[in-house]
Amino acid sequence: MSQCCKKIRDTVQNLASDHKDIHSSISRVGKAIDRNFDADLCGIVPAMVWESQEKQILVLAIIEHFYQQGLLGVAEELCQVMEARAETVFIWHRDTDDYNTIPYLSYTERCCPLPSWAVSHRQPLAELNSSLEFQLHRLHFIRLLAGGPGKELEALNYARHFQPFAHLHQQEIQVMMGSLVYLRLGLKNSPYRHLLDDSHWTDICDTFTHDACGLMGLPVESPLSVSFAAGCVALPVLMNIKAVIEQRQCAGVWSHKDELPIEIELGMKCWYHSVFACPILRQQTTDSNPPVKLICGHVISRDALNKLINGGKLKCPYCPMEQNPADGKCLIF
CATH class of the missing domain: 3.30.40.10 (Zinc/RING finger domain, C3HC4 (zinc finger))
Incomplete structure (x- = not known):
């Protein structure tokens, strides 16, 4: 027992010594957070802002964000808890039946509803100059090529789907048809190996997100996420200005009435x-x-x-x- 206890003490001592650097770093995390993040925003945001209509707008923005991310259960639960306006929920239920598939399409390609969705929305997608339907046909053609020798005839037959898109995607169609020459030798060792890249599916998800939002009149990015990103850029500058104003005792410079004491550049991404x-x-x-x-x-x-x-x-x-x-x-x- 004494030998076991001694061995345990030695092991604990060795572990503490080996992890000394980690513990010292962790102990400084709290101080670093307190030093770099100021939780007092009273000087930036008017005191009454969350007691007025803006609070309801914020709640609706959060709910819309969850709906836009496909988290229907979370959004509905929040609607009940926050007693949000019912018409907003009904609008999202009606308009986002197709859009809610986006998060799941990012993780799996099985039982994909996109081809039927693209066909049923062919005319409005054409008005948006969308390439979604062509990208879906191209992806299926590439899957046939990935099957190796023996898929040539099936791939050639499926290539007939490219005919309606020949005038817009002629060069891409030529590349895919040229890859048939290397099918017996293997596309992975050919000049057409880029066709097997997984990025094609990611491009389709991005195109679907953009086009679906365009058809429904919704922004591609959640307004809440955009506002959060803009706040991360603007708040540090405003906090510095707040400190300068307090230091120089000129509180009347900034009245908080829809104005800023200085010009803040958010970048081209936030230009709407x-x-x-x-x-x-x-x-x-x-x-x-x-x-x-x-x-x-x-x-x-x-x-x-x-x-x-x-x-x-x-x-x-x-x-x-x-x-x-x-x-x-x-x-x-």
């Missing part, structure tokens, strides 16, 4: 709408101050137009043309 700034007033146009196109073709803001009116006439600030202010047309970007 065009922005027009009035060249006269140097202000960004809004719904209440829209851009106006003059007869001469120059564009200014509504406020600038009103300030330039003299004696019931308007002289364009960029050319000598005089015109009636009522002839200006509001633009929508």
Whole structure:
């Protein structure tokens, strides 16, 4: 017993020594989190924001995110718990019958409903210039090629499905037909080995996601995930500005009323709408101050137009043309 106890103590001591570096790293994790993540967002978000209509909008965004990810059970449970508006649930149930297959298609190709879905939606997909149906036929043709010698005749017969797509995908069809020459020698050791790449299925899933969302008028990316990514970019900058404002004791600089103290660049990925700034007033146009196109073709803001009116006439600030202010047309970007 004494020998066993000694052996156990030695083993424990050796383990503690071997894992000393790991334990020291783990012990610093908490301090690193506290140092790099500020949980106090009171200075960034108005205090009443979650007690108004925005809270309901956030709940609906979370529910839509779960529906869009195919997590129907989670979304329905959240609807019951949060007492979300019932019409939103019904809209998603009606519109996402096909879309909900996306998460499962990423993991398995068995019993795939996509070919029948693409055929039943052929006309609307054609209006979107979608290549989904062709990609599905190409994938099936490649599966036949992967079967090796003895599949030539079946592959040739199936190649007739490519006829409707010949004018748009001629080069890709030529490549697939040329691969038949190397079928007896094995495609893995041929110039056509790229046809056996697993990325074809991933491309089909991405195309289906894009096209299905386009048909239903839904964004490809979840609005919640996009907002979260934008927040990860914007919050560190806002936290730094908050610290500077508190340090210099100029709290009145930032009033939180739909404005930011500085310009924050989120990158091209987060650009969804065009922005027009009035060249006269140097202000960004809004719904209440829209851009106006003059007869001469120059564009200014509504406020600038009103300030330039003299004696019931308007002289364009960029050319000598005089015109009636009522002839200006509001633009929508």
